[in-house]
Amino acid sequence: MAGDISTDYDAVVVGAGFSGLAAALSLHDAGAKVAVVEARDRVGGRVETHDLGGGAWIDLGGTWAGPMQERVLAMARRFDVGLFEQYAEGKNVLDLGGKLRPYSGTIPRVGLGPLLDMGRLQLSLGRAAKRVDPDQPWNAPNAEYLDAITLADWLRNHHYGEVATALLAIAGRTTWGAEPREISMLYVLSYIASSGGLAALLDTEGGNQHWRFQGGAARVAEGMAAALPDGSVRLEQPVDSITTEAGAVTLTGQGSDGTWELRASRVIVALPSPLRSRITFNPSLSPTAAAGSSGWRMGNLTKCFAIYDEPFWRKDGFTGEALTDAAPNGLTFDVSPPDASCGILVGFAGGDDARTLESTDAAGRRELVLGGFARLYGERAAKPEGWVERAWAAQEWSAGGPVAVAPPGALMFSQNGLREPADRIHWAGTETSALRAGFIDGAIRSGERAAAEVLAFTQS
Numbered sequence: 001m002a003g004d005i006s007t008d009y010d011a012v013v014v015g016a017g018f019s020g021l022a023a024a025l026s027l028h029d030a031g032a033k034v035a036v037v038e039a040r041d042r043v044g045g046r047v048e049t050h051d052l053g054g055g056a057w058i059d060l061g062g063t064w065a066g067p068m069q070e071r072v073l074a075m076a077r078r079f080d081v082g083l084f085e086q087y088a089e090g091k092n093v094l095d096l097g098g099k100l101r102p103y104s105g106t107i108p109r110v111g112l113g114p115l116l117d118m119g120r121l122q123l124s125l126g127r128a129a130k131r132v133d134p135d136q137p138w139n140a141p142n143a144e145y146l147d148a149i150t151l152a153d154w155l156r157n158h159h160y161g162e163v164a165t166a167l168l169a170i171a172g173r174t175t176w177g178a179e180p181r182e183i184s185m186l187y188v189l190s191y192i193a194s195s196g197g198l199a200a201l202l203d204t205e206g207g208n209q210h211w212r213f214q215g216g217a218a219r220v221a222e223g224m225a226a227a228l229p230d231g232s233v234r235l236e237q238p239v240d241s242i243t244t245e246a247g248a249v250t251l252t253g254q255g256s257d258g259t260w261e262l263r264a265s266r267v268i269v270a271l272p273s274p275l276r277s278r279i280t281f282n283p284s285l286s287p288t289a290a291a292g293s294s295g296w297r298m299g300n301l302t303k304c305f306a307i308y309d310e311p312f313w314r315k316d317g318f319t320g321e322a323l324t325d326a327a328p329n330g331l332t333f334d335v336s337p338p339d340a341s342c343g344i345l346v347g348f349a350g351g352d353d354a355r356t357l358e359s360t361d362a363a364g365r366r367e368l369v370l371g372g373f374a375r376l377y378g379e380r381a382a383k384p385e386g387w388v389e390r391a392w393a394a395q396e397w398s399a400g401g402p403v404a405v406a407p408p409g410a411l412m413f414s415q416n417g418l419r420e421p422a423d424r425i426h427w428a429g430t431e432t433s434a435l436r437a438g439f440i441d442g443a444i445r446s447g448e449r450a451a452a453e454v455l456a457f458t459q460s
């Protein structure tokens with residue numbers, strides 16, 4: 001490469017989540033010499049599978065894939081990880097305002113007024129999202145206004161009723177790990193557009209929650225890492241600094257064996273965007289590039305799993321899917337293994353609900369969540385054989401989940417700074433993807449895009 005000095009690698013990738021692994025794999029497939037440096041002692045980042053033994057597992061982070069997520073489906077095929085459908089036979093439950101309403105199909109029995117209101121909300125959110133190009137939301141009609149208001153403001157301005165507003169808030173706490181008052185309306189519309197529409201975003205059958213990965217989602221990440229040359233993924237090596245000089249980039253960090261240094265022609269930083277600010281860049285990033293991390297912040301999401309000897313709710317005619325405002329676990333799903341050799345319920349607590357759990361001791365958290373499960377599925381749900389929690393905000397190398405969110409003003413300010421290369425530094429991470437941002441699929445797309453940017457230089 002013209003002007004380059006001697007380096008150890010064509011590119012070093014920071015982060016072995018799906019975006020970093022996809023970047024490294026694309027570069028390796030194209031014949032480039034690449035290394036991945038990862039802070040944790042495992043690959044997968046916000047995807048982590050916990051083995052329960054006896055053929056059962058739980059996905060502590062990313063879990064599902066949907067038909068519009070072609071890149072993650074292709075990666076699962078490449079690494080021979082099978083898919084199976086999310087269990088969806090029976091009735092879902094809606095638990096709002098102290099009233100339990102089991103329902104079949106997609107329409108809960110909430111009365112005609114709230115039902116019409118929900119229809120109106122879906123229609124206008126869908127229409128508004130169609131006017132936003134997720135590749136450049138800052139150019140949407142009314143972008144400045146939409147980025148100046150929150151989702152809560154928008155709901156109030158359009159006079160939506162209590163039921164529709166509550167339902168969207170519950171769904172939003174799991175989708176973004178944030179409250180409607182915390183996120184920019186432009187960000188919300190861009191996210192919906194990036195997902196392929198509201199139905200793709202929220203639905204189980206035919207939507208983003210359609211399939212689970214056989215053996216857990218982390219198996220795909222492990223397959224990706226194993227396809228790289230031996231020794232190219234370096235675990236427990238958090239990057240502290242990135243220095244760009246004429247012709248090369250030098251990365252330094254403190255690993256388990258002391259200080260290390262690597263030199264590459266280019267670097268791909270594949271982190272949730274707010275975590276970029278933990279790395280010292282020399283020279284400092286331009287204000288545009290720094291904007292990619294400064295205004296955004298991580299959502300807050302906790303997953304709680306209760307493990308039973310069987311999925312007993314199925315016998316009672318329930319899918320295990322519920323929306324509730326009566327407990328911190330706003331959304332529940334059946335995540336039992338495909339052979340139903342045991343029963344597993346997961347509850348998602350996002351935004352304020354996650355903060356409620358954070359400020360409660362371990363016994364209290366368990367009581368609150370299991371109380372919520374028992375309210376939905378009966379007393380048997382209060383007595384599981386096993387219990388696992390994962391608070392993503394407490395994870396040092398994620399600092400939250402499921403995604404980084406844009407509070408009002410952040411998107412108009414950062415604009416393309418989130419992913420525009422800064423000299424020899426390229427940016428990946430699901431947040432930088434135009435399509436399927438926030439999902440494993442978006443992470444893979446972002447890594448492949450960043451690798452293509454690097455290859456455009458290395459092959460010129």
Ligand SMILES: Cc1cc2nc3c(=O)[nH]c(=O)nc-3n(C[C@H](O)[C@H](O)[C@H](O)COP(=O)(O)OP(=O)(O)OC[C@H]3O[C@@H](n4cnc5c(N)ncnc54)[C@H](O)[C@@H]3O)c2cc1C
Nearest residue numbers: 015017018019039045046062063064239401402430438440
């Ligand atoms: C609870 C939860 C549920 C989710 N559910 C789904 C779902 O069902 N379906 C779906 O598609 N998506 C889901 N997601 C989102 C999905 O997991 C993410 O979009 C995706 O995994 C992000 O990948 P990434 O590579 O962009 O980032 P990450 O996975 O965050 O990878 C970044 C990596 O960088 C490492 N790192 C951080 N700082 C440094 C440093 N200084 N030096 C070196 N390494 C560093 C981290 O350890 C991490 O491994 C969920 C996420 C969570 C948390």
